[in-house]
Each structure stands twice: as C-alpha cells, then as structure tokens.
Amino acid sequence: AHPRREAADEPSAPDRGAPSRTASQGDDGTGASPAEEAPDSAVALADQPAPAHQPLSAEEFDRSADELRELLDQSVATAERRLFDLRTAAADDARILGALGEGGLLPPGPDVLATVEYLGEHGIPALPGWRYLAQAVDPADHAAVLAARPELVDGVVITDPDAHTRAREVLGSAALLPRSAVAVGTAAALLAPVPDPATGSDAQHDGVFLVPPNPAMHDEHAADEERHALRSRAAARDEDIRTLAARLSGDRALAARIGSWRADCPPGMLAELAEAAATARTAAESAEATLAEARTARAEA
Structure with a gap:
C-alpha cells in the first residue's frame, strides 16, 4: 500500500477523542474564560467519549489538523503547570502532616x-x-x-x-x-x-x-482537626493528580499522532489522493467497459 494513501486514511484514528462541532466548556461544566477556552477545548479532545459527539470527517480533520495540534500543545503546557502546582502543594502538605505527627502531642526539643x-x-x-x-x-x-x-x-x-x-x-x-x-x-x-x-x-x-x-505541641484536639483536614485535602488532590496525569498522557499521545499524520499527509495531499483515486476509478470503469465490449464481440464472432 502507498504510505501516503495509508496516511490519508489515518483521520479515523483520532475519532476516539475527536472534537465535535459544539463549543467546549470548562472542566467544572461552566463556560471557560477567553484565556482558558482554547486549552480547555483541546484537553477535552482526549477526555470526552466519542459517542457523545459527531466526529470530524477526513476532510474536516485535514483542514483543522494544525489548529487541533496547536490547541493540544497549549492544553499540554497548561496541564503540566497545573500538575506541577498540585504536586508542589502535595509536598507542602506532606511536610506539614509530618510535623504534626501521627497522633497525640509532639515531644519537646x-x-x-x-x-x-x-x-x-x-x-x-x-x-x-x-x-x-x-x-x-x-x-x-x-x-x-x-x-x-x-x-x-x-x-x-x-x-x-x-x-x-x-x-x-x-x-x-x-x-x-x-x-x-x-x-x-x-x-x-x-x-x-x-x-x-x-x-x-x-x-x-x-x-x-x-x-x-505547631498545634500538636499543646492542643491534641486542634492537631487532630488539622491532620484530618490535611488528609482529606491530600486525598482529593491525589485524585485530581491521577485524573490530570491520565488526561495529560492522552493529550500527548493524540498530539503525537496528529503530528505524525500531518508529517505523512501535508496540506493538500488528501485532495491530491482523492483526485488520484477518482481518476483511477474512472480508468477502471472505462477498462471494465472496454473488456465487456471485447467479450461481447468475441461471443458474436
């Protein structure tokens, strides 16, 4: 098979997370701000289930591939910054929780x-x-x-x-x-x-x-409340980190696939392949008609 012809068929691959023609929203279901709308829309590509959206056709994907790649790159950069902030906050809370100890009062110096x-x-x-x-x-x-x-x-x-x-x-x-x-x-x-x-x-x-x-030096009740709040916050943050890391991995993979597809199928190549396929189809139909005429003539001879 021709490598560029195979590349032309590739747009079906991103359909697992292909963007729909509807406007995207922020992660919390509310409208995103103008500054965040594009990255959040790109993040949704790998996060939203395909059955809920109408996937792009090959022609639409070809026209939008570069824009989609740019949106995904923005999304990846935003997610990486957010992931860094979450992990930094988790380390800070872990330090505080360690200072509070496991229970009771901490010993003096x-x-x-x-x-x-x-x-x-x-x-x-x-x-x-x-x-x-x-x-x-x-x-x-x-x-x-x-x-x-x-x-x-x-x-x-x-x-x-x-x-x-x-x-x-x-x-x-x-x-x-x-x-x-x-x-x-x-x-x-x-x-x-x-x-x-x-x-x-x-x-x-x-x-x-x-x-x-440190409240754990003199107030067991306050220290226990602080430990409970920190552990609850840490559990919620850990879930956010897992979700964001998985989505970030999907965005990176999708961006890489779009980049690979675009490298094999530069702008205009899909139209050229379609035109070549139409020409080949016409030639095949003409050959079939000629063959049929030849068989008919031979049968009558």
Missing part, C-alpha cells in the same frame, strides 16, 4: 528533655513548658500565655516553686551545654498576669512577635 531529666535525677519536679501548657492551662488561654511567655512555654517549668533556687544551682553546675536557649521558671512565672493590651507591653513595642506554633 532534646535540650528541654535533657534538662527535665537532669532535674528529675536531682529530685526537682519539672515538666517541659509545652506539656505543662497542655495539661494545666485552659486551652482558651493558650494563645495569651504563648504570646506573653513564649520562651518559658518552649522551656522548662518547675512545678514546685520552693525548688526554684535549688534548680538554678543544680543546672548551673550541670554543664548540659544545650545547643538552644532553654528558659527555666516556675508555673507562677508562666501564668503571671498578662499586661493589658490597651496599655501596651514591651513585646508589642520592640517589634518581637511569635511565629504561630
């Missing part, structure tokens, strides 16, 4: 744990500030305590106020050499009255502020 352990070995009762906040402070007051005493929340709370002086002496000679600043104070210091916001405080005027802490 190693320097704080070492300090609490050392005090316990010397008979001085103490807790990590985060743990004391979670166990002894009303959740409604967490934000105020964090804002007023962030260094002590992230440090060590001595639960026996009478042991404060001894704790200072013990730690002063311990040579723990922490790699972070570990504040140590009593529960009374942690829960001291917070300055009235109306009168202002030193922290409010010296530009110091607190980065929102």
Whole structure:
C-alpha cells in the first residue's frame, strides 16, 4: 500500500477523542474564560467519549489538523503547570502532616528533655513548658500565655516553686551545654498576669512577635482537626493528580499522532489522493467497459 494513501486514511484514528462541532466548556461544566477556552477545548479532545459527539470527517480533520495540534500543545503546557502546582502543594502538605505527627502531642526539643531529666535525677519536679501548657492551662488561654511567655512555654517549668533556687544551682553546675536557649521558671512565672493590651507591653513595642506554633505541641484536639483536614485535602488532590496525569498522557499521545499524520499527509495531499483515486476509478470503469465490449464481440464472432 502507498504510505501516503495509508496516511490519508489515518483521520479515523483520532475519532476516539475527536472534537465535535459544539463549543467546549470548562472542566467544572461552566463556560471557560477567553484565556482558558482554547486549552480547555483541546484537553477535552482526549477526555470526552466519542459517542457523545459527531466526529470530524477526513476532510474536516485535514483542514483543522494544525489548529487541533496547536490547541493540544497549549492544553499540554497548561496541564503540566497545573500538575506541577498540585504536586508542589502535595509536598507542602506532606511536610506539614509530618510535623504534626501521627497522633497525640509532639515531644519537646532534646535540650528541654535533657534538662527535665537532669532535674528529675536531682529530685526537682519539672515538666517541659509545652506539656505543662497542655495539661494545666485552659486551652482558651493558650494563645495569651504563648504570646506573653513564649520562651518559658518552649522551656522548662518547675512545678514546685520552693525548688526554684535549688534548680538554678543544680543546672548551673550541670554543664548540659544545650545547643538552644532553654528558659527555666516556675508555673507562677508562666501564668503571671498578662499586661493589658490597651496599655501596651514591651513585646508589642520592640517589634518581637511569635511565629504561630505547631498545634500538636499543646492542643491534641486542634492537631487532630488539622491532620484530618490535611488528609482529606491530600486525598482529593491525589485524585485530581491521577485524573490530570491520565488526561495529560492522552493529550500527548493524540498530539503525537496528529503530528505524525500531518508529517505523512501535508496540506493538500488528501485532495491530491482523492483526485488520484477518482481518476483511477474512472480508468477502471472505462477498462471494465472496454473488456465487456471485447467479450461481447468475441461471443458474436
């Protein structure tokens, strides 16, 4: 078979996702914006079932092949950017979910744990500030305590106020050499009255502020809610990624087939093949008529 004649028959292949003569809509069923209409229309080529649309004829496909290829290229570029954004967001959420842990409260830093352990070995009762906040402070007051005493929340709370002086002496000679600043104070210091916001405080005027802490350090309920929201969002995003990746693969394959078809059948070739086929058909019919006349003449002879 002639390679270009085979190529001329190729337009039937894209019929599995061939575009219809109706206007396309966005993925959510609403009309797409002018800037997105063309890429979204091209995405629909590989995504919409053929029975719901009237496929293009070979002649229509030949006229529109270059435009279809351009639309598909735009769709692929748009989908690749969207896929990158989705995967980046998924990585960010995975990092946050990892920071929240699997459940319960997260442990404090190693320097704080070492300090609490050392005090316990010397008979001085103490807790990590985060743990004391979670166990002894009303959740409604967490934000105020964090804002007023962030260094002590992230440090060590001595639960026996009478042991404060001894704790200072013990730690002063311990040579723990922490790699972070570990504040140590009593529960009374942690829960001291917070300055009235109306009168202002030193922290409010010296530009110091607190980065929102991980809720899993002090509030199990808030941490569980955050984990649930992140996991639900991750599940929905994973489904979007799978759907978009499959559609992107289909668009790439269809664009490659259109490009291959166009390489074998450049503009005008289909009309030339049709004209050649018509000429051959006429010649065949003429030959058949001549053959029939010859047979008739031979039979009469």
